[in-house]
Amino acid sequence: MNVFDHWALSGVIFVPILGAILLGFVPRAQETAQKSVALLISLVTGGLMVGILARFDYNATDKLQFVTDRRWIDVIHSRYHVGVDGIALPLLALSVFITIACIIYSWDHFPEPHNPKAFLMLLLVLETGMNGTFCAEDLILFFVFFELVLLPMYFMIGVWGGPNRQYAAIKFFLFTLFGSALMILGFLALFFKGGNTFDIPTLVHNGSAIARSTQVLIFAGLFMGFAIKVPMFPFHTWLPDAHTEAPTVGSVILAAVLLKLGTYGFIRIALPVLPYAARRWAPWIGLLAVIGIIYGALGSLAQRDLKRLVAFSSVAHMGFVMLGISTLTSFGLNAAIFGMVAHGLITGMLFFLAGSIAERFNTREISRLGGLLVQAPRLGWILGFCAMASLGLPGLAGFWGEFPAILSAYQPAQGLNIALFRAFMVVAAVGTVLAAGYLLWMYQRTAFGEPSAEFAAIHVHDVHVPEWIAWTPLLLGIVAFGVYPHALFHVTDGAVHGVTAVFTSRAS
């Protein structure tokens, strides 16, 4: 192992937060310098990420790579243990590249009360939290990064948010914190029952030895922590408020990366460490997932606010991800990870677009919009493209999150109720029709027709240069992964089989 392999991951995790500190020394008045520094830092992180992607051994995706394992907090046997495998790698890359896109997008889009320095610092701290969560192989480390994400997002919503930002920010914070409290409970229980260690690979090894009734209880704690983050029905109500009030970039990060921390937690920790409990809980998770699919779609149909509509659609889409996870099959888990990446790109784009539209028209009220294709045809086309991607059109990325998830429900892991999961499959398939409904009605009302009288006279600037730079990679990603899904599936597949191996046999 050379030096790069040893330190690259730590670089990806800590360069952003170090950059945030560096940014603190840039004088308040020099905004261009602040933006440049932030961009540079994110690009350096991106460069490291590219190096990791290039040097990653794609023939051994089930092995942790770029591992660093050092003493950290001896007194509680917690170690600084980081590494990536085929499950973490795509999500880590997503987090790194979405952050770059966000910094570029915000170049001249800083919401009130402006203050780019503080905003960018928070963004970089946020990135450290997200990247760290995807790399952590120690529960305490995981928890620290998982929680580190909360504060920057709290301030982003609470300071740069919309009129109702205080309520939304506190709700977001408390709701997730409530889940975290139960999650840390679960972690502590794992520590005591799993051999006095927080090390995830060791716990995966020891976990199935934990008494079954205890497993089920511990899983409940982890479930609450992760399910609130996802968010699963009925713990989702913080999401629409947070999204509606958050500034555009906050919404993008929230949708594209933060929600994945929850689903990632299920795949990384809950399933492999507690296989017996996972099987016991799977039908309930599946049930909540399909309720989420239909419920999120109905919620979207009822919305009059563009951002709120996209927020509810996230509930539906994450329902597909969770349905895949609940089947405990390789198809389902592959679909789930693909769905996370696809949702990150597509819903990230939709929030970018919602923000750009709101900025141009000063409203997100769908009924007041209309004729976007007349006033800003490129923006309108991109919105249409993303709507199609979001409703799961084959050939675009969204399909590969949805279809295999529905497919996996036909034949869930051994020991799960086949009839029940097939019922889930049918419900999920109906959900795809509703998805077409809310997205295309939204598109019809915003993009088709003539501009409303209110906005007919105003000049609407079509897509700006920073928007092009930020969006193009996302749009290309949506097409590339849609046309060639193997690019992602062959990364995740090996690692996923490592997780599901335990579920293909009856013993656990």
Add this chain to the structure above:
Amino acid sequence: MFFLDNAWLTWALPASAFVVILFFGRRLPGKGAEIGIAAVGGSFVLSCAAAAQWIGRGTIGEGEERVRGAVDHTLYTWFSNGQVKVPLGIHVDGLTVMMLLVVTLVSLLVQVYSTAYMHGDRRYTYFYAALALFTASMLVLVTSSTTIFLLLGWEGVGLCSFMLIGHWWEEKDNSDAALKAFFTTRLGDAGMLIGIIILFFANGQSFDIARLNRAALSGGIDHTVLVVGAVALFMGVIGKSAQFPLHTWLPDAMAGPTPVSALIHAATMVVAGVYLVARCYGVFWAAFRVGHHPAWHGISYVAVIGAITIVIAAALAFVQDDIKKVLAYSTVSQLGYMVMALGVGAWTGGIFHLFTHAFFKACLFLGAGSVSHSGSHHSFDMKKDMGGLWRAMPITHATFVIASLALAGIFPLAGFWSKDDILLTAGKNGYNAFMVVGLVGAFMTAAYMARTVYLTFYGEHRGGHHGGQHSAAGHAVDAPHESPLAITVPLVVLAAFSVVAGWLNGFGVHWFAEWTRNEVVVQAHVPEYKFSAPTAALSMAVAVAGIGVGLLYYLRHAFGPLHRATERSSLARAGYRFLLNKYYLDVLYTDIIVGSIKGAIARGAYWVNQRVIDGAVNAVGIGARALARFTYEVVDQKVVDGLVNGTGASAEGGGSVLRRLQTGRVQQYAAFLFGAGAIGALALVLYANQGAR
């Protein structure tokens, strides 16, 4: 076998053209049209070469088993999951080659036609981009070797249909029609998705269609599973091929430009469903026991849907005043023929009708477009703006009449041979009831086409002076005149095919049957029958009678009591209104079902979200604050403080800790929660220890 192995080039070409037109089209001298025509022309040439190689390909097997072996070619691994590798590949056999020819030829002619018809349109370039993408998607659909890759083409044509129906999206009616088409087909696709999944597992975790057919026919798949899979798959067919009860989107789709109607909603996309059944014929054959004598009690789910569709759509064609709507219902009805054919075991008849129908229906639609372009000021209303156009538009008139006769099934035009094959096979296979339905349909078809031709081209010219319905072109001229060459040449070509296409399987030759025969048909022993004069005479007589009745009614005003019957009889009026309102299916779908989901149900769910679920969340928040206030004001200040006051100065510390509880700051909530968490942890650990013992 270069052109068979590389049939993927046929879709790669227009797919690339789509990208080029989209990004560079507006800067080109031809505004992108030249790229589209060149690409589709290239695909057509490739298809012809593939056809030549296919016909020249040696056969394998003897006698009844004699067949040309299909060509399979894998491009790359599309995705894999453990041992399951899903290839992105093509499967070329006679059915594929036939579809390649039809799709590329009609697409090419439509693109040429559009240079004149769409001249000066607001979004001329995007129109060509969408046409190119459409052709590419359709070719993906017909060359795919797997159900999942087929689905990509399937949804791709759906997307293009959406884009093109809504081409003039400034008017809400058009975008409504586009959305309706997408939703309706998507509803069927939900079923199809499930069908694909069921058959994937039934097929040993493979999406491969050839393998699926083999497994289904050899009894390798449990019959119940097969039936469920086939019914689910068929839902997609009902949506896409506009079969009853999901046919309602197709007439509305006429909101799109006329070349689109010709290409997508008559000749190619809507036959995707028929193609799917023909492609996966092993599944449907085995699931519904199509070939069992005596005809499995004469009932086949596929055939029933097809038969219902033939009649209900043909009936609706009589009450339409819009020429495109007549043709749309006619398309629905003819698609019913194809589906019914496949349902009664007439595999060759079904796809042969698909083949011939593509030419004459495209010709009819383009003819209708030509009339509106040059004869009726961009109107499609036969009663208000047409009539007597035969003199002014001789080429349009002649081609339209030829295509109408072909559609009506008049000897020796194309439709005669294909329709005859269907009726004959239905009868011979023991599906007599369906043969009767087919004959009734043939009569109705002939009659409504007689009405249409009469109203459009004969009688008094009723041309009005009002402006065009579509502002596609600003060069409206006063008197009706013949259309330019770009329009008439495609018409003539299509009319020629409407005459001769049927001869591939007529006059005693069976080239079409021989060339399209594939391994599935051979394995299933799908029967083929020789031409039978009595059946042909019967169908011919019915068609002539239909035309005769139609002409007598309109030309000679025969059947006096029937005229103005709606004014005299309330029963006739009710029947007429029932038809005008399309059996009230649109009311049921749009107003009742969609309306309630969009309205009451969605709003109800949202109300639950805001009031019940979020209400509970907020109640917890409010409750926590109330509890904190109670703790401070009552417990702390009165009880504790009371005690503390007595004990002295140490009160300061404890009081300040508790006071922080009610200030509403995040940090304190956090501490509070962590405290609660720690206590909970302790409890859990204790409990867990208990459990371990």
